[in-house]
Amino acid sequence: MTDWEDRVVDSALQELHGSKPPDLSARVLLALREAAPGPLPRLAEPSRRRGPTFVRATVAAALFAAATWFVLDRFAGPSAAPDQVIAHVAVDVAIGELAWTPAGHVAPALLFPGRSSGHLVLAPGTRLHSEPASIFSLGTFGDLSTRPFTELEVKTMEFRKEHGVVAATFLTLGVVTGGVAWQALGRNEVATAGEVVRLESNGTNANAVAENAQLKQRIAELEQRLAAQQSNAARSDVTPSAAKVQPDAPKPATAEPVASSMLFTDPKYAEALAGIDWAQMGAVTNEMAPLLAELVAAMGKEGAEVPMDLAIKIQQLNSKLLAGVPTMLKAGLPGFGPNGTYTHPLVVANTLANTLAAAGQSLTPAQQRTLEGLVKVFSSEAQGIADSSRTFSLEQMLAETEMKDRFFKEIGSQLTPEQAAAMNPKGAGKYDGSSLFSAGLMTQAHAQPIPARDAAEFARVAGGRIADRLGLDEATAAQVRTLLAQASASPELWQDRGDATETSLRMMRSGRTQAALRNQLHWMQQIQQQVNLTPEQREKLAKMNHVLVPLPR
Amino acid sequence: MTVVQTISQDEVVRLVQSHQAEVWRYLRYLGASAELADDLTQDTFLQLLRAPFAVRSPQQTAGWLRTVARNLFVRAFRRPPFELAELETMEAAWSGFAGDDAGGEALVRLRGCLERLDGRARDAVRLHYEERRSRSEIGAQLGVGEDGVKSLLRRTRSLLRACMQRDAEGGS
Known part of the structure; x- marks a missing residue:
């Protein structure tokens, strides 16, 4: 019996012996009449819907810019009021994680793991949680560092409207638990539980308007280029011999000169990949790789805490790497999630070639030819994995990580010791996410560690999450918990206790998440076969894309 | 609004x-x-x-x-x-x-389980929850130390919880 199970019986016994819930309806009515209504500020914005041009501009902003942008919209969450003003904010998590719970929801709806980015919606009542110490940026509001087990709640948002764009100028976050430090514009604020932190945007509406204009122009250019390419492709169909593209002869950049050093390509993706500044990707990777190894080494020391200066530096470099990801995603490179695309053989090979060049250890022509062959073989395998149909989404992830493990091994075997050290500095790769050339980048993005003493405790917590996600009743949830406890008893999952790097940074020891993933696929199959689920619940189970990783404590 | x-x-x-x-x-x-x-x-x-x-x-x-x-x-x-x-x-x-009824059924089950409780466990519950006695007073009456009272109450709650679960499974 856990302490909380004990407490629930204790409070029930107290109730049976006199401490009973009173009828508070009269008190509530009285308080409603006496107090000023509305603890949350509301904007007196008109209830107009924005036209399609505005929508396109904001979508463009989401695709091309890591800016903060705001729209008047109807919030999809259950607690939203029509015409409530909300903020769409770019989020970039460098270290740790960030869970997002929309206003009025009980459980987090989105989880951004370390080194991931995306967008989320903020409204009064929205909550942001991070269990490990985390560092993330919120659009134009700058960087926030949180202590372990921090929960923030959006209290107020202040807006200004210019030129048809509603932009937030201030965001006030209440600290429910833990603590947070905000850094932007050379300012610092620290708040702990019970206090608030007031963030000021460093972007202006004029900037947003100008940015939207630039983005629209960029879309128009890309659309023109796409139309020209489609036109050329149509002509090439008539003259097949002209359609052959030399894979080792990348097309020169078209309209805009881009500082690209793309050595490996594929006709299917050449146009899009040519738009990535591979030289910068290589330079940043070369600078970031030893810092990641340093971070892991620092966390390996007794009683270590996350070295914030180092973590912030890594975050800044990571932001530069992320700049190329939207292009990769838009190109349609197959992969399980953004990190799956980022570890596609074509991306890896080009990044590696430029990383080695930045380290003064360029690939030789012979190595280039060998790598080119490897890229073709493994790219074809990646496409095959993406095209296969499977019962569970996570089966694709397992197939992809296994394929990429082999790919990285093959590449490593072609390098000199000096090149291999530039690719993976000493200490990198011991933890998922500590090497930029490892399938661990993929597994880290989808791992949800669950600290537990044994399979029973893991089953209780993981079962609760699954029950919430699938919407199971108590009897079905109990059945799932039993299956989980039986399937998760393998000693392989419980032999190494979680260390500081795993608990504080959420970077799992290499191999731990893969082992958990194999085990998870096993119990997911058992649930599918043995538990009476509705078709909707079956679909939700099949689409699960997070790995619940037992983290022995 | x-x-x-x-x-x-x-x-x-x-x-x-x-x-x-x-x-x-x-x-x-x-x-x-x-x-x-x-x-x-x-x-x-x-x-x-x-x-x-x-x-x-x-x-x-x-x-x-x-x-x-x-x-x-x-x-x-x-x-x-x-x-x-x-x-x-x-x-x-x-x-x-x-459960689905804010704990109403669980309280009924707990009451039933309490009635089946006997010996020192029943005494401990009566003294602690009904008479609001301190641990030292309960200990003096039952002949155990304060830690012993704490352990006894926790064991009793555990028994009651197990009893409630059995009743719930039996009734479902």
């Missing part, structure tokens, strides 16, 4: 009366005194009634109220009274008890 302006007084009363027992019990479970649970339950409903109107199922409303109640309870302390890491365990234990 707030709910106060759109729903009648009777509807507010119905809403409060249908959820107040669970919110209050939940706050007591978290460790709030009876007085604090009264105040926070009231504030929880005020937050719900002043928040932008939203259509929610009874389960969603109950979940929303628990979250607000928990946040208000946490804010009542200078330091968080529990770690967020405990949240899932805490919620799992509460859901297991509360």
